[in-house]
Amino acid sequence: MNQKWKDLDTPALLLDKPALLANIQTMSEFAKENSLNLRPHIKTHKSIEIANLQMEHGAIGLTTAKLEEAEVMADAGITDILVAYPVSSQVKIERAIRLLQKGTDLKLAVDSLEQIKLLQKALEKTGHTIEVWIKVNSGLNRCGVEPGEDAVELAKAVLFLSQLRIGGIFTHAGHSYGAKNAEELKHIALAEAEAVVSSAEACEKAGIPIPVRSVGSTPTYRLAGTVDGITEVRPGNAVFFDSIQVGLGVAKREQCALSVLVSVVGVYKDRIVLDSGSKTLCLDKGAHGLDSVKGYGFVVDHPELTIERLSEEHGVAVFENSSDLRLNDKVRIIPNHACTVANMFDEYTLVEGDRVSGQWKVDARGMRK
Ligand SMILES: Cc1ncc(COP(=O)(O)O)c(C=O)c1O
Incomplete structure (x- = not known):
């Protein structure tokens, strides 16, 4: 694949493969060094590919929240x-x-x-x-x-x-x-x-x-x-990390493997509108009371922006002083809560550097039957 992720249609769920592998490795090393069994919770990624990677890196089994997730993983041979x-x-x-x-x-x-x-x-x-x-x-x-x-x-x-x-x-x-x-x-x-x-x-x-x-x-x-x-x-979440973990001091921004590529669909004198609403970024600001996240996700390379409001398909970002973003510009957002955001997409687009390197399904997404 020789596509640049910047050229993808939006919103797209980007998964930084080197960051993902590093996070999997970190969990695995911690478990090994402390003679612990590792049973990652897969509600975060709901992906057979990622679960298989975790198993290859020494997990003894998986944790799921739903029977449906267990069915998907069992059918895949775990x-x-x-x-x-x-x-x-x-x-x-x-x-x-x-x-x-x-x-x-x-x-x-x-x-x-x-x-x-x-x-x-x-x-x-x-x-x-x-x-x-x-x-x-x-x-x-x-x-x-x-x-x-x-x-x-x-x-x-x-x-x-x-x-x-x-x-x-x-x-x-x-x-x-x-x-x-x-x-x-x-x-x-x-x-x-x-x-x-x-x-x-x-x-x-x-x-x-x-x-x-x-x-x-x-x-x-x-x-x-x-x-x-x-x-x-x-x-669970440690496979991706997210803005809530960064707010808690548990992860650094560079360790966050999951982001959403979004487009600017409107530019106004006091705000920018993005094609990422609550059906993309979800409304999480920390399920159990954290208030250290700013807005509905961290806009990479644009610290002046705060995503202040979400309707279903629109994200409204306000800025301090000014913003140089223009119509159709694309930005990456590190979600507040990676687990709920992954559940909103059919697939991960794997990225390495500025390139797309593959596609993985979010196999057990939804699962509300
Ligand atoms: C029973 C159980 N174990 C493990 C986890 C993983 O938690 P975290 O995503 O914070 O790693 C969860 C998360 O909901 C859970 O409910």
Whole structure:
């Protein structure tokens, strides 16, 4: 391919391949150096090509949020998958069972008595067994049992269910995205690890072995992963990074592998309009409370611009003093949240330097059936 990415139609999702490979390598080296298993969360990229690269670089398996993502990855031949989401409805359990029937080494997150009973009931009918990982709440206050005694109680209940076996305990410290400074981030990461290790130790004291103790969020995994007793990390966003990670101090702008190429579609005396609205850049400003991002994405080489407003297909950028951008000029935007933006596109355009070097599908995008 001898095309320059500047010549592409817009909006286009650009993936800087050298930056992507460096990010994959960094995660992999961290895991190796600390004797940790690496189970990247693929909700960020939803791409078979990228998942395969992560596996080639030493990941032992994948994490997904949705069963549909797990189905796409399993069909591509990656079999060790944790669905880190509470699966409890009959239709979803049946879907999980179909994955087991295909030979997927599926692990499901569990966090209530009611849920494990529903799993048991459905699995008894088919005769399958499944590995479950107890999810503990380390402060995000989303899903998960409270660490310690509540985790032990759930683990004991699993022991009585013939079709379920306990593989691990895990947590996700998503509230790290609201950390105000490095100190607070460290505090959250250590609490994340503590929630898992203390729960696992309490289970083992009660005679229930917990082989996997897993933590993961891009802001915390390097801190939580080095705590004694942790065996696995599950970074997701770290494969791309984005403006939220830069705002948190977790990544440098140069490490951000994903950007959106957009065009100027209107120039006015106090604003520039871009062909990138909420259906391209998404409305994220930090899901869990971060307020250090400016506007709806960082416009590369144009620090004077702030993307102040988005309608569906228009992005309105205001500027300090003046801007030299003209109609049909193109700029790159590093999104606030790479994971939601990737989900908006059918494909990644791979770029190396000023050239296009390939195209990869966003295989598991959407997935809302
Ligand atoms: C259970 C679980 N593990 C890992 C991750 C990865 O987090 P991040 O994208 O911050 O690395 C997430 C993100 O939502 C998650 O929910």
